[in-house]
Amino acid sequence: MAEAGFYFIGTAKEPDLVRCYWCRKEMDGWEPTDDPMAEHRRKEDCPFVRLGKGCAQLKVDDMIKLETARGRCLAVRHCSSVCDCHLVGRLVLTSG
Numbered sequence: 049m050a051e052a053g054f055y056f057i058g059t060a061k062e063p064d065l066v067r068c069y070w071c072r073k074e075m076d077g078w079e080p081t082d083d084p085m086a087e088h089r090r091k092e093d094c095p096f097v098r099l100g101k102g103c104a105q106l107k108v109d110d111m112i113k114l115e116t117a118r119g120r121c122l123a124v125r126h127c128s129s130v131c132d133c134h135l136v137g138r139l140v141l142t143s144g
């Protein structure tokens with residue numbers, strides 16, 4: 049799970065819930081044969097997935113790019129949760 053960018057946030061009600069460190073998307077309902085990275089690749093808007101490397105292959109410049117993209121993901125999620133202002137669209141447009 050960690051190699052695919054996820055960390056555990058499970059609860060008694062959701063015992064297999066994980067969150068992506070980079071895009072903060074949450075996933076649960078894992079099957080024993082699921083491939084965490086293959087499931088994560090379905091999240092095309094994740095900067096970690098777009099980079100196409102596993103955690104063990106990340107270099108310092110990758111981390112700088114990912115942290116910048118992560119900040120944008122956090123800002124978009126926060127902004128979209130508290131208002132419907134124009135900043136959401138602007139942040140999404142500049143995230144690539």
Ligand SMILES: [Zn+2]
Pocket residue numbers: 053068069070071072073088091094095096097
């Ligand atoms: Zn992600």
